[in-house]
Amino acid sequence: MNGAKVDFRGAAGExxxxxxxxxxxxxxxxxxxxxxxxxxxxxxxxxxxxxxxFAALRRRVRPASNQFLVALRARQLDDWSRAFLARHPNAVVLQLGCGMDSRMLRLDPLGKLRWFDVDVPHVIELRRRIYPERGRYTMIGASVTDDGWLEGVPADRPVLIVAEGLLPYLTPDEARTLLSRLTGHFTAGGELIFDAPAPWMARLVEPFRWAPRDAREIERWNPRLRCAEQTPFTTHHRRIPVRRYRVLYRLMHAVPALRNAYREFRFTF
Ligand SMILES: C[S@@+](CC[C@H](N)C(=O)[O-])C[C@H]1O[C@@H](n2cnc3c(N)ncnc32)[C@H](O)[C@@H]1O
Structure with missing residues (x-):
């Protein structure tokens, strides 16, 4: 990343x-x-x-508490990604709804991997101003609900598909079609990892449109997908370095409805 400021004021919108x-x-x-x-x-x-x-954004997002939700979620997905990539050094990584996420840099995968980050065209246009495309790293500007964007992604290597903070914004039909398109494209199989709220939680959050009841619902949608893990976001509460939030997350973990308010899923296919 170089030093010049990049103007996101009008572009980022709402x-x-x-x-x-x-x-x-x-x-x-x-x-x-x-x-x-x-x-x-x-x-x-x-x-x-x-x-x-960002001062106005800070007032809305309340970082003192919400930083832990986002960090725990990303860390779980990073841990699952690292484990997969250690087993499949020649994999393809496909990250959907990448936004400004830096997973590709955090994991720093070397060697034979190919990495694709996908988001809607105007987000990819912003992303290119912050993160350069290089060698085995490619950005695709497309809606995941469109046809055709998967065509350039190699289908014959094990794939890790990461969808962090994306699927709840799709309708159930769009999510189901996307999953079927993905498992149909990647003939060598792989893993799909993502997060999703519980249905009651999704009803409280304005832009959310889809929330699975449980992993079985997804397996019924798509018989190629097998759930390997479903992890409540509170699972790793011990990692929280601030005592009062560690205690809060531990208490939430003890109450089944709160524990399952937000989960991360790992499916194999
Ligand atoms: C909550 S943000 C998460 C961004 C990133 N994964 C992260 O964790 O920081 C949701 C992202 O999904 C993207 N998105 C929403 N609908 C999409 C679609 N139909 N196709 C591609 N990306 C989409 C948005 O543009 C946004 O970047």
């Missing part, structure tokens, strides 16, 4: 695009803790580079 700056900001905030869970220094560098009203 709605779902706004959310990608919120998650970026929360990861940047968390990286400044003395013992961070994720420690995403690339997020901190990106926030430094972006010209945007």
């Amino acid at each position: 709605g779902v695009t706004w959310t990608l700056l919120a998650t970026l900001y929360l990861r940047a905030w968390e990286s400044r803790l003395p013992e961070p869970i994720l420690g995403d220094r690339y997020a901190a560098e990106a926030v430094e580079r972006i010209d945007y009203d």
Whole structure:
């Protein structure tokens, strides 16, 4: 990343695009803790580079508490990604709804991997101003609900599909069609990892349109998908470095409805 400021003020807008700056900001905030869970220094560098009203954003996102939700979620997906990539060094990684996420830099995968980050065209246009495309790293500007964008992605290598903070914004039909298109395309199989709220939680959050009741619902949709793990977001509460939030998350973990309010899923196919 070089030093010039990039103007996101008009471009980032509201709605779902706004959310990608919120998650970026929360990861940047968390990286400044003395013992961070994720420690995403690339997020901190990106926030430094972006010209945007982050003071107004901070008032909306309440980083002191929400940084942990975002850091725990990203850390779980990073851990699953690292484990998969250690087993499949020649894999393809396909990250859907990448926003300004820096997973590709955090995991720093070397060697024979190919990595594709996908988001809607105007987000990819912003992303290119912050993160350069290089060698085995490609960005695709397309809606995941469109036809055709998968055509250039190699289908004959094991694939890791990461969808962080994306699927709840799709309708159930769009999510189901996407999953079927993905498992149909990648003939060598792989893993699909993502997060999703519980249905009651999705009803409380304005832009959310889809929330699975449980992993079986997804297996019934798509018989190629087999759930390997479904992990409540509170599972790793011990990693939280601030005592009062560690206690709060531990209490939430003890109550089944709250524990399952937000989960991360790992499917194999
Ligand atoms: C909550 S943000 C998450 C961004 C990133 N994964 C992160 O964790 O910081 C949701 C992202 O999904 C993207 N998105 C929403 N609908 C999409 C679609 N139909 N196709 C591609 N990306 C989409 C948004 O543009 C946004 O970048």
